Amino acid sequence: xxxxxxxxxxxxxxxxxxxxxLKVDRPQFEKMVEDLIDRLDEPxxxxxxxxxxxxxxxxxxxxxxxxTRMPKVMEKVRQxxxxxxxxxxxxxxxxxxxxxVQGGILEGQIDEVILLDVVPxxxxxxxxxxxxxxxxxxNTTIPTKRSRIFTTALDNQDFVNIHVLQGERxxxxxxxxxxxxxxxxxxxxxxxxxxIEVSFEVDADGIxxxxxxxxxxxxxxxxxxxxxxxxxxxxxxxxxxxxxxxLQDDKIKKEFADVKNEAEGLLFSVEKTLSSxxxxxxxxxxxxxxxxxxxxxVALSSEDHDEISSxxxxxxxxxxxxxxxxxxxxxxxxxxQQDPES
Numbered sequence: 001x002x003x004x005x006x007x008x009x010x011x012x013x014x015x016x017x018x019x020x021x022l023k024v025d026r027p028q029f030e031k032m033v034e035d036l037i038d039r040l041d042e043p044x045x046x047x048x049x050x051x052x053x054x055x056x057x058x059x060x061x062x063x064x065x066x067x068t069r070m071p072k073v074m075e076k077v078r079q080x081x082x083x084x085x086x087x088x089x090x091x092x093x094x095x096x097x098x099x100x101v102q103g104g105i106l107e108g109q110i111d112e113v114i115l116l117d118v119v120p121x122x123x124x125x126x127x128x129x130x131x132x133x134x135x136x137x138x139n140t141t142i143p144t145k146r147s148r149i150f151t152t153a154l155d156n157q158d159f160v161n162i163h164v165l166q167g168e169r170x171x172x173x174x175x176x177x178x179x180x181x182x183x184x185x186x187x188x189x190x191x192x193x194x195x196i197e198v199s200f201e202v203d204a205d206g207i208x209x210x211x212x213x214x215x216x217x218x219x220x221x222x223x224x225x226x227x228x229x230x231x232x233x234x235x236x237x238x239x240x241x242x243x244x245x246x247l248q249d250d251k252i253k254k255e256f257a258d259v260k261n262e263a264e265g266l267l268f269s270v271e272k273t274l275s276s277x278x279x280x281x282x283x284x285x286x287x288x289x290x291x292x293x294x295x296x297x298v299a300l301s302s303e304d305h306d307e308i309s310s311x312x313x314x315x316x317x318x319x320x321x322x323x324x325x326x327x328x329x330x331x332x333x334x335x336x337q338q339d340p341e342s
Contacts, residue, residue, distance in 0.1 A: 168243030
């Protein structure tokens with residue numbers, strides 16, 4: 001099979017008008033567009049992964065656009081999905097038909113069909129260690145609502161700052177900042193005690209409503225955000241690809257932030273235990289715990305992952321041993337109270 005390409009008057013030179021008259025057969029044409037055909041692999045595989053589906057679970061593959069009539073494109077569909085593409089709908093009209101159906105749904109004229117949109121990029125908040133904690137994952141069907149419980153990082157903290165983020169990276173600074181809101185008036189309490197419920201709700205129009213509520217007092221703050229942020233499909237794709245590109249680096253950064261957060265939390269807990277229960281253990285053991293505590297402080301100031309991890313393991317062992325001593329004394333006291341003659 002071949003076709004004639006005839007384009008008159010494509011240029012003019014000293015000899016007069018120049019015309020293009022060329023014959024192209026199917027093998028030649030398929031060779032010319034081979035790289036474009038191969039680019040179909042990634043978006044199809046990604047779509048399956050995002051939907052958490054296997055190719056065998058796909059009922060039909062609908063072709064969109066006139067170029068999908070190419071036998072090579074249909075062959076690619078068979079390779080990827082192990083089935084023939086659906087050809088009952090004109091690929092030139094399929095987008096217009098879908099838009100008409102969506103219009104009918106929005107006008108209430110069609111109720112037997114539901115078209116579902118999704119969140120294009122993950123939505124989350126900045127948490128301790130400059131981490132991005134996701135609340136709504138990318139490709140979640142909308143409308144949707146998700147909530148998570150957070151707490152304070154400092155003693156007597158009377159407000160929390162909710163920094164709303166959009167993107168696929170693990171660190172807050174690498175994502176898009178959408179908005180910030182403050183929940184104020186939290187009653188003074190030790191860190192970790194207040195319970196702050198952060199809720200994300202995305203409506204059918206893609207509008208994000210963020211609320212933060214202190215479960216103790218009922219105080220609440222809310223804000224409305226445009227999740228798209230004016231991003232084009234190309235920009236969204238670029239953000240997703242950037243996330244994949246830096247996946248390993250982000251993993252290392254997240255692991256370090258997690259270890260540091262855990263170390264700071266354990267250090268705080270050990271400090272509280274020492275101040276309340278030092279009289280429950282022998283002085284030599286208390287000195288060992290204090291030494292592990294001091295090494296943890298030094299490690300945290302060094303910002304060295306290995307040093308912090310090593311100090312954390314040591315402090316954990318001391319903390320567990322300390323807890324065993326405290327609870328063993330309580331058990332002995334309880335047994336004595338129950339049987340004073342023993």
